[in-house]
Structure formats: C-alpha cells, structure tokens
Amino acid sequence: xxxxxxxxxxxxxxxxxxxxxxxxxxxxxxxxxxxxxxxxxxxxxxxxxxxxxxxxxxxxxxxxxxxxxxxxxxxxxxxxxxxxxxxxxxxxxxxxxxxxxxxxxxxxxxxxxxxxxxxxxxxxxxxxxxxxxxxxxxxxxxxxxxxxxx
Amino acid sequence: xxxxxxxxxxxxxxxxxxxxxxxxxxxxxxxxxxxxxxxxxxxxxxxxxxxxxxxxxxxxxxxxxxxxxxxxxxxxxxxxxxxxxxxxxxxxxxxxxxxxxxxxxxxxxxxxxxxxxxxxxxxxxxxxxxxxxxxxxxxxxxxxxxxxxxxxxxxxxxxxxxxxxxxxxxxxxxxxxxxxxxxxxxxxxxxxxxxxxxxxxxxxxxxx
Numbered sequence: 001x002x003x004x005x006x007x008x009x010x011x012x013x014x015x016x017x018x019x020x021x022x023x024x025x026x027x028x029x030x031x032x033x034x035x036x037x038x039x040x041x042x043x044x045x046x047x048x049x050x051x052x053x054x055x056x057x058x059x060x061x062x063x064x065x066x067x068x069x070x071x072x073x074x075x076x077x078x079x080x081x082x083x084x085x086x087x088x089x090x091x092x093x094x095x096x097x098x099x100x101x102x103x104x105x106x107x108x109x110x111x112x113x114x115x116x117x118x119x120x121x122x123x124x125x126x127x128x129x130x131x132x133x134x135x136x137x138x139x140x141x142x143x144x145x146x147x148x149x150x
Numbered sequence: 151x152x153x154x155x156x157x158x159x160x161x162x163x164x165x166x167x168x169x170x171x172x173x174x175x176x177x178x179x180x181x182x183x184x185x186x187x188x189x190x191x192x193x194x195x196x197x198x199x200x201x202x203x204x205x206x207x208x209x210x211x212x213x214x215x216x217x218x219x220x221x222x223x224x225x226x227x228x229x230x231x232x233x234x235x236x237x238x239x240x241x242x243x244x245x246x247x248x249x250x251x252x253x254x255x256x257x258x259x260x261x262x263x264x265x266x267x268x269x270x271x272x273x274x275x276x277x278x279x280x281x282x283x284x285x286x287x288x289x290x291x292x293x294x295x296x297x298x299x300x301x302x303x304x305x306x307x308x309x310x311x312x313x314x315x316x317x318x319x320x321x322x323x324x325x326x327x328x329x330x331x332x333x334x335x336x337x338x339x340x341x342x343x344x345x346x347x348x349x350x351x352x353x354x355x356x357x358x
Binding site: 011012015018019022023025026029030032033036037040041044063082084086088089090091093110111113114 | 178179208209212215216219220223226227230231233234237238241242244245302303307313314315327330331332334
C-alpha cells in the first residue's frame with residue numbers, strides 16, 4: 001500500500017517535472033517574442049510619427065494594446081502605442097500618438113483588413129464600435145505612464 | 151470509420167465540423183485561414199508524434215492532462231512564433247490562436263481513439279492518417295478564407311512577414327460583403343458541408 005502510494009507520487013512528480021520543462025520552454029520563447037514585439041512596435045511608431053529612438057515607458061495588460069512608448073519629436077515629449085482594433089468583418093493595427101495628458105494627437109494605420117482607412121478618428125470609430133473605448137483606455141494608460149515618468 | 155476499410159480519410163472540417171468556430175469568425179482572409187490551418191496542422195502532427203510514445207509510459211489517469219498540457223504549449227508556441235512573423239496576422243486571429251490547442255488535439259484524438267494499434271488494417275500508420283487529415287484541415291481553412299475574402303472584399307491577402315500584409319486586388323467590387331462576417335462564414339461553410347456530403351454520398355462513401 002505504502003509502495004503503491006510512493007509509486008504514484010513518483011509518477012506525478014515526473015509528469016509535473018516534464019510539464020515544468022514545457023512551461024520553461026514557452027516562457028523562454030515568450031521572453032524572446034516580447035523583446036522582438038517591443039522593438040517592432042517602437043520602430044512602427046518611430047516611422048509613423050517621425051520620432052527618433054522610442055523608449056518603452058509602460059507595459060499594459062490590455063487585450064487591445066500591450067506597450068506604451070515615450071516618443072520625442074519637435075513638439076516635445078509624446079507617448080504612443082500600437083492598438084489592435086476588431087470590428088464586424090474588419091480589423092486594423094493602428095499607431096496612436098498622445099500628449100502626456102492623454103489627448104489624442106494623431107493616428108496612423110499600420111495595417112487594415114476590410115476597408116481602406118485614412119487614420120481619421122471619426123472614421124475609425126464608425127468602423128470599429130469599440131475604438132472609442134480602446135482609445136480612452138490607451139489615454140488612461142498614457143496618463144499613468146506620464147505620472148510614473150515624472 | 152470508412153478510412154479503416156478503404157484508406158479514405160474524411161475532411162475533418164466538412165465531415166466532422168472540427169474547429170469551425172475560429173474558422174468562421176477569425177479566418178476571414180486567405181492569410182488568416184492559411185495561418186490557422188498551418189497552426190492546427192503543426193499542432194496535430196507534433197501531438198501525433200509525442201502522444202503515442204507518452205501513452206506507453208504514462209498511467210491512464212495522467213494521459214488526458216498531459217495531452218492537454220502538450221497541446222496548449224504547442225498552440226502557445228505557434229501563437230508566439232506567428233506574432234514574431236507577422237503582428238498584423240496574429241492580431242487578426244486574436245484570441246482564436248490559443249484555440250489551436252483544441253483543434254490540434256481533436257484531430258489527433260479522433261484518430262487515436264479509432265486507431266488503437268500503431269497501424270490500421272490497410273497498413274497506414276497513425277501519423278500518416280493524422281498528416282492526411284491535417285492537410286485536409288489546412289487546405290480547407292485556406293480555401294474558405296480565400297473564398298470569403300475574394301467574394302466578400304474582392305481581394306486576396308498574402309501572409310508576408312512584417313508590419314503590414316500584402317494584398318492583391320482581384321476585383322473592383324465586393325459581390326458578397328456578408329461573407330466576411332461570421333454569419334457569412336457559417337452560410338458559406340453550410341453550403342460547402344452540403345456539397346461535400348452530396349459528393350460523398352454519390353461516391354458511396356461515408357464521412358466521420
């Protein structure tokens with residue numbers, strides 16, 4: 001009886017260790033993927049808004065955007081994020097530029113599926129019902145990032 | 151199962167309705183359909199390679215959780231790789247990418263449960279049957295995505311790496327815009343399932 005229990009415990013531990021190795025593998029890949037995504041998003045924003053060397057200011061746990069960048073251009077310190085929008089039969093990856101107070105300064109369509117979009121805020125809101133809420137959440141996160149950066 | 155008798159492998163989407171929700175909601179273009187189908191194919195093939203040997207030394211009570219853990223890890227790894235290859239494609243498929251774990255596992259579980267030995271009566275190995283079924287899945291999801299995009303938007307998206315995907319204009323007009331929506335996806339899939347079953351019946355074969 002005791003030997004059976006010990007055998008079951010060893011089996012359970014062996015499987016738990018194997019799953020642990022799998023988790024470590026996924027975590028390592030996730031680390032690489034996150035670093036690459038940070039570089040990519042920074043370069044998209046730098047190209048879209050003509051800002052040199054964007055710096056990661058804040059990582060956010062939001063389904064539509066994950067990172068807030070500090071961008072510096074002629075008009076001073078600004079913040080930007082790459083926002084993913086989804087609608088009925090349409091999706092878009094949009095670069096959004098904000099002031100440190102959370103005012104939207106510009107939008108740039110990185111990729112869009114469905115209709116060709118110009119980057120106008122009203123047009124985006126009419127295509128994607130949740131765009132207004134997503135952009136508001138991004139503004140909140142940017143105000144947080146600006147407060148932390150002060 | 152008809153494949154056991156005559157080596158015929160039914161289409162898992164059109165005959166078994168496996169993975170149809172991500173297909174009709176997320177795979178609205180050729181690129182998304184191909185990316186989703188490729189993910190399910192790779193997951194199913196790797197699971198087909200990993201699960202049978204694991205079954206030999208794992209006790210019954212641990213087989214299901216271990217299979218699920220491997221499947222979820224493979225789906226996550228594919229989602230991370232797709233995000234690195236094309237962020238736009240990964241953002242388009244969104245929350246449906248983790249569901250690859252279920253589609254991949256379904257493709258394998260279906261075969262393992264009906265194929266208890268290493269090879270079937272016709273000599274086909276389990277992995278060969280999983281590979282054929284996965285190929286069906288990949289071709290069908292890519293074709294459904296392409297049909298929805300061409301008929302719905304008059305364009306074709308190519309899964310190129312980088313910030314934005316390449317798009318080819320196929321027509322100047324959008325004849326059936328509804329096909330890009332989930333409802334249109336279900337309608338198209340309904341017609342395809344009916345067509346597939348009529349074809350099977352005419353050739354005297356059975357589906358799943």
